[in-house]
Amino acid sequence: MHELLKTVYDDVINGDRPAVEAGVRAAMEAGQPVGSILSEALIGAMKEVGERFERQDFYVPEMLVAARAMQAGLTILKPHLVQAGVPAAGKVVIGTVKGDLHDIGKSLVGMMMEGAGFEVIDLGTDVGPEKFGEAVRTHKPQLVGLSALLTTTMQNMKATLEALEDLGVRDQVKVMVGGAPVTDVFAKEIGADGYAPDASRAVTLAKSLL
Ligand code: B1M
Secondary structure, three states: OOHHHHHHHHHHHOOOHHHHHHHHHHHHHOOOOHHHHHHHHHHHHHHHHHHHHHOOOOOHHHHHHHHHHHHHHHHHHHHHHOOOOOOOOEEEEEEEEOOOOOOHHHHHHHHHHHHOOEEEEEOOOOEOHHHHHHHHHHHOOOEEEEEOOOOOOOHHHHHHHHHHHHOOOHHHOEEEEEOOOOOHHHHHHHOOOEEOOOHHHHHHHHHHHO
16 A cells, blocks of 8 residues: 555554655655556555454444544545536435444445436435435435444335335335345345445446436
């Protein structure tokens, strides 16, 4: 990994938000590709944070400050990930399901989809099934994207699909799912239209579903 990316990687792990912001800017100015800053430095560091949490070297507060530092870096990268002026490829309502506060992966998927020309309506985190249903009625998207990071909350993806059925809007949208514990098999089991393991494949999937 390039030295500048390694610095950002370490600063995310240490939760040093100002240093991450400065480091991302320095890496961009030095001509490091935006994709490498994102995948090697920012996403790579969050992976390490998760591993440390599993080993109990890190606890929730460390995980939280690291996430905030990463988000600050993402905010700087966003305009470069999202190319302006691309005609809307379709409309997507996206959110993290009920009970789940994990934000970063879902936001990244939203950003990449914006970059690919989708109009993205981000409902945020802890989004209940009914709220997804209402958003489909209000915004009339072609796609709904559900994100879950916890094995406990991924069950709420099924509840969301059921709510869309109950509200009579399920056949108006394609539903795609993703997040660390989610698999292709699970997506099929709950009757989703597709699963993507990461943000760039989420864009490919979204295009293929339309
Ligand atoms: Co949480 N957490 N967390 N956490 N956290 C995990 C998920 C965990 C795996 C950590 C671990 O044990 N190793 C574990 C879950 C275990 C399990 O369920 N099996 C866990 C836990 C246990 C918890 C708490 C319960 C901890 C506690 O309180 N005791 C708690 C739950 C709170 C809640 O949600 N109700 C909790 C809290 C938190 C923080 C608030 C501290 C913080 C989140 C801050 C925030 O998001 N604003 C946090 C963090 C940061 C993590 C880890 C370290 C990193 C998550 C992340 O941002 N990754 C995480 C460990 C890990 O995942 N390795 C962990 C980076 C991000 C880019 O990746 O989100 O996977 P990811 O998104 C990817 C893909 O999954 C995919 O594309 C993205 C980009 O490539 N993707 C989609 C995601 N959504 C998609 C949707 C799609 C398609 C693709 O289509 C629509």
